[in-house]
Amino acid sequence: MDRRVATALDEAFPDRHVDRTFGVGPSWNGANETVGIAFGDGSRAFCKVAVDDDGTRIARELAVLRYLGAERSVSGPEVLAADPNASVPYLVTAPAPGRELFDVWEDSDETRREMLLRRVGATLATLHGERFETHGEIVGSGARGGLDLDPAPWPDVLRATVERTREIGTSERLADHYDAVFDCVEANRDRLGGAPAALLHGDVAKPNLFVVGDGESGPDTGQDGVTPIDWELAHVGDPARDLVRAEDQLLNGFDSEGPARYAAALYRGYRDRAGGLPPGFAERRPVYEVLRMLGRSGFIDQWATYLDEPLASLVDRADAELRARLDAV
Numbered sequence: 001m002d003r004r005v006a007t008a009l010d011e012a013f014p015d016r017h018v019d020r021t022f023g024v025g026p027s028w029n030g031a032n033e034t035v036g037i038a039f040g041d042g043s044r045a046f047c048k049v050a051v052d053d054d055g056t057r058i059a060r061e062l063a064v065l066r067y068l069g070a071e072r073s074v075s076g077p078e079v080l081a082a083d084p085n086a087s088v089p090y091l092v093t094a095p096a097p098g099r100e101l102f103d104v105w106e107d108s109d110e111t112r113r114e115m116l117l118r119r120v121g122a123t124l125a126t127l128h129g130e131r132f133e134t135h136g137e138i139v140g141s142g143a144r145g146g147l148d149l150d151p152a153p154w155p156d157v158l159r160a161t162v163e164r165t166r167e168i169g170t171s172e173r174l175a176d177h178y179d180a181v182f183d184c185v186e187a188n189r190d191r192l193g194g195a196p197a198a199l200l201h202g203d204v205a206k207p208n209l210f211v212v213g214d215g216e217s218g219p220d221t222g223q224d225g226v227t228p229i230d231w232e233l234a235h236v237g238d239p240a241r242d243l244v245r246a247e248d249q250l251l252n253g254f255d256s257e258g259p260a261r262y263a264a265a266l267y268r269g270y271r272d273r274a275g276g277l278p279p280g281f282a283e284r285r286p287v288y289e290v291l292r293m294l295g296r297s298g299f300i301d302q303w304a305t306y307l308d309e310p311l312a313s314l315v316d317r318a319d320a321e322l323r324a325r326l327d328a329v
Contacts (some may be wrong), residue, residue, distance in 0.1 A: 008090035012047075012081035015215070016040070021047075025207065028299050030053055032057060032232065048091045048232075055089030056139075057232040058082065062091055063141045063148065064199075064231040070145035074127045075227050084317030097229045098212030105206055114265035117250070120209060121269025123226040124246060128239035128278065130199040136236050138165045140315055147199075155189045157237050162201070162294065164233065173315060177297040177322055184290045184329060192287065195238030197281060202233030204246035213292070213327060228242045239278040243270060244288040254296060254303055254314065256322050286329045293322045 001009075001021050009018055017040035024036050024046065034048040056223055062084060068076045077093040084091075101120070105113060135157045136149030152160070159182060166178055201208075213225035216327070247266055251258030271277060296303060297318050304311045 002035070002049075002053070004033070004088045005047055005313070007088045008047060008049050008086065008092075009037065009112055009288060011083065011086055012090060012092050013039075028170065028302050029168045029232075036103065044095055045078055045092050046077075046095065048093075050089040053089065055084030055086070055088070057091040058091050060138045060142055060234060061086035061140055061230075062234040064234045065093070066141050067145060067147050067199075072130065074123060074130075075228065076231060077229050093229075096210040096229050098210040098225065098227065100207055101209040101226075102206035102236075103212050104211050110261075114261060116211065117265040118210070118269030118272070119224040119226050119264040120204070120246070121271075122273040123224045123228070124201075124204065124239075124243060125270045125273035126224070127201065127228075128198040128242065131198070132197040132236045134236070135195070135197045135238075138234055138236065147236070153189075153193065154195045154237055155185050155192045157235060158241075158291070159184050159194065161233070161235060161237075162291065165294050169294075171299060171301040172295075173300055173311075174297035174318060177293060177318070180210060180322060180326065181291055181294060184287060184326060186329065188287050192238070195240065196285065197236050198239040198242075198278075200237050200239065200242040201228050202230065202234055202235060202245070202263065203230055203243065203249070204228070204242065205249040237290075238280075238284065240281040240284050241288045241291070242307055243278065243281070244285055245266075245292060248289075248292045248295070254307060287324070290322070290325045290329055293318065293325060297322070 005021060007213045019038045019040045020114050022036040022038065024034050032049055033051055034046060034128060037045045037047055062079065062082045065076045065079050068074060080094055082090065094192050104116065108116065134151040135153040135154040137157060137160055140148040142148040162181055185202040199318060208228055208230045210227045210229065247263055251262050298326050300314055300318060304314055
């Protein structure tokens with residue numbers, strides 16, 4: 001067992017026997033480490049620890065999970081123990097109900113995949129219904145189950161999320177892409193300034209969504225039977241940004257787009273629940289597609305392990321794609 005994990009578990013569960021820990025799959029987040037825990041009594045949990053002793057991300061995720069636990073319409077996994085201020089900051093959660101969307105997706109035909117995407121779109125619309133008076137970074141739990149925000153104009157919050165991406169990124173080979181994204185945000189402050197302020201998940205990927213109902217195991221705990229996990233990138237911002245990111249992470253490849261019918265299903269589910277797409281979606285979408293390039297360039301070494309192509313070729317393709325998206329803005 002990793003020393004940091006062992007330290008966190010000794011503090012969180014001094015009277016419980018941990019039988020073993022187990023891996024939870026590959027992670028592209030270099031700032032935190034998550035492992036599965038099998039207790040001696042047969043129960044399981046998941047422990048996330050801060051690799052760099054910075055409890056900021058742990059505090060953010062803990063605050064959001066407490067907020068969602070206060071009878072919100074979108075649920076998260078149950079918090080079993082947490083201390084973002086410990087010598088090794090940690091968060092322990094119960095398993096989310098149901099099955100990981102990635103696994104369900106692999107077992108589904110096209111019709112069922114469209115149904116799943118409609119459910120995800122509806123869940124995002126429900127989440128984005130949690131509106132706030134101002135944009136901001138989530139820094140902790142507020143009064144009466146609310147969120148404590150560090151308020152800032154939306155372009156400044158966007159810049160902060162880009163900095164977080166750089167912190168957890170695994171490669172600096174395309175470090176100039178971050179500067180290009182910062183310049184794009186600054187040049188489009190007026191376009192971004194009127195965005196609504198909603199709770200955003202910030203990392204809507206298949207491994208971070210669990211599905212129950214329609215034959216999946218576990219109780220249906222939400223309106224759509226979709227439970228998001230891994231809230232450490234959550235913030236209060238423009239729902240259009242979350243939706244653009246969700247489409248990209250759920251459907252697209254390195255520089256390819258998924259089937260149009262799948263994207264249509266995601267947006268149909270969102271519209272059906274929200275009555276339409278977020279205000280200003282089409283106007284601000286090109287800016288958010290520029291930001292999404294950091295999911296390639298900041299992790300270019302990770303992509304190289306999945307794609308049968310030389311790293312230098314991927315770098316050239318990423319450069320070309322970023323230029324094309326900047327031109328679109």
